[in-house]
Amino acid sequence: MNHVTQEEIVMAYYGERFAHLDDCEECRTELARIAAVLDRVDAPEVPEPDADYESRVWQRLEWRLRGEKKRERRREWIRWGAVAAVVALAFVAGLFWQRENRAVAPQSVSKPAQSPNQIVSQQQNQQRQRDRILLVVINEHFDDSERILVELSNLKPEEGLDIGPERARAEGLLASNRLYRRSAEDRGEENVATLLDDLEPVLMQIAHAPSQVSANELRAIQKRVEAKGLVLKLRVVRANVRGKTAASYQQPNV
Amino acid sequence: METTDLELVERARGGDDDAFRLLVERHSRGIYRTAYRITSNSADADDVVQETFLRAYRSLHTYDGRASFTTWAHRIAVNCALDLLDSRKRREARHDSSDDLSELVSQDASPERVVLGAQMQRAIAAALQAMSGNERTAFVLRHFEGVPLEEIGAILGIKTNATKNTIFRAVTKLRERLQPFTGSAS
Numbered sequence: 001m002n003h004v005t006q007e008e009i010v011m012a013y014y015g016e017r018f019a020h021l022d023d024c025e026e027c028r029t030e031l032a033r034i035a036a037v038l039d040r041v042d043a044p045e046v047p048e049p050d051a052d053y054e055s056r057v058w059q060r061l062e063w064r065l066r067g068e069k070k071r072e073r074r075r076e077w078i079r080w081g082a083v084a085a086v087v088a089l090a091f092v093a094g095l096f097w098q099r100e101n102r103a104v105a106p107q108s109v110s111k112p113a114q115s116p117n118q119i120v121s122q123q124q125n126q127q128r129q130r131d132r133i134l135l136v137v138i139n140e141h142f143d144d145s146e147r148i149l150v151e152l153s154n155l156k157p158e159e160g161l162d163i164g165p166e167r168a169r170a171e172g173l174l175a176s177n178r179l180y181r182r183s184a185e186d187r188g189e190e191n192v193a194t195l196l197d198d199l200e201p202v203l204m205q206i207a208h209a210p211s212q213v214s215a216n217e218l219r220a221i222q223k224r225v226e227a228k229g230l231v232l233k234l235r236v237v238r239a240n241v242r243g244k245t246a247a248s249y250q251q252p253n254v
Numbered sequence: 255m256e257t258t259d260l261e262l263v264e265r266a267r268g269g270d271d272d273a274f275r276l277l278v279e280r281h282s283r284g285i286y287r288t289a290y291r292i293t294s295n296s297a298d299a300d301d302v303v304q305e306t307f308l309r310a311y312r313s314l315h316t317y318d319g320r321a322s323f324t325t326w327a328h329r330i331a332v333n334c335a336l337d338l339l340d341s342r343k344r345r346e347a348r349h350d351s352s353d354d355l356s357e358l359v360s361q362d363a364s365p366e367r368v369v370l371g372a373q374m375q376r377a378i379a380a381a382l383q384a385m386s387g388n389e390r391t392a393f394v395l396r397h398f399e400g401v402p403l404e405e406i407g408a409i410l411g412i413k414t415n416a417t418k419n420t421i422f423r424a425v426t427k428l429r430e431r432l433q434p435f436t437g438s439a440s
């Protein structure tokens with residue numbers, strides 16, 4: 001007679017039917033032995049959460065869902081924003097080019113209207129305008145980043161601090177940070193590119209932190225910000241960039 | 255009459271966050287218990303609860319009402335818990351609980367039932383720790399929660415025979431660990 005396997009006996013304990021067990025005393029004894037062990041295995045005690053548990057779960061979840069919706073809207077916005085930005089950029093660039101072209105006109109009077117030089121200078125102007133717009137955008141990015149870093153630096157490290165909002169913002173900034181860094185490198189804006197480079201790992205650390213950080217995690221973030229002197233650097237570079245862009249925006253009106 | 259889960263899901267799909275809140279309030283405690291049994295840690299169980307509802311929210315449109323919302327949400331929870339165990343395992347060298355166990359077993363068994371009960375609980379906890387993520391999940395679902403084999407297989411993405419085998423391996427580990435308590439039963 002073929003006895004049932006050990007695995008089958010375990011399955012029999014959990015309700016599977018084996019005809020063999022009806023006839024075989026030996027296997028029934030083995031089943032009883034296993035049952036004696038498994039019957040004593042009660043679920044490990046689960047610490048019962050307090051009465052507020054459900055509302056705490058919801059509280060923590062609610063803003064994550066809000067972040068979820070915001071991200072959804074942002075995706076929507078980015079889709080439309082990308083189109084709008086191209087249109088705006090083309091328009092603004094065209095506008096500046098016309099004004100600047102008139103402003104620099106004295107230099108080009110002596111030359112024929114459509115000289116290759118002039119075409120090159122038109123293109124340069126256009127490029128310069130685009131760079132300025134980029135700098136303005138990056139400056140806003142620096143402004144947002146600085147605010148997050150300052151907020152986090154001012155927090156007193158405690159257990160379970162909720163940095164959800166900062167984290168969500170850092171996450172948003174992280175994607176654009178990479179994009180801007182590449183653009184800044186392309187355009188030879190070295191200071192800007194370096195700062196963006198320094199900023200990236202910090203934004204990443206914040207974006208990937210749990211929404212409720214431990215005191216140690218927060219301290220690690222603060223240390224990193226401090227070690228790189230990031231807040232100060234952000235202020236300096238922002239002031240520089242602001243100066244640059246302000247000067248160039250006034251130029252056409254002069 | 256109380257609104258059914260399915261009605262709440264439909265309202266939540268339409269953007270009604272209050273409906274989703276009701277679902278969270280109804281099911282978070284149950285999911286917490288399952289998550290705790292798999293992760294054996296309340297902070298992890300909390301994270302699993304959060305992640306479960308976040309994933310549920312994102313995939314509400316895939317819920318077709320064939321399984322109960324409880325089953326559907328538990329399925330997500332088990333997967334979250336397994337992901338968590340996986341990432342933890344990758345991060346740190348697996349904690350070898352055999353040391354704790356030898357310590358546990360070498361303790362003189364007190365004749366008092368209460369103490370024995372507590373030791374047994376610890377041995378069970380140690381045995382659960384010694385199981386792989388799949389083994390623990392399959393065992394927890396079958397033994398503590400009475401989930402049918404086919405359902406467990408669906409959750410773990412394995413065939414029924416493999417599920418049986420997984421549960422068998424889990425039970426074998428458990429029996430080894432519990433030997434000191436059950437072997438000498440007169």
Ligand SMILES: [Zn+2]
Pocket residue numbers: 002003004020024025026027028
């Ligand atoms: Zn037999």
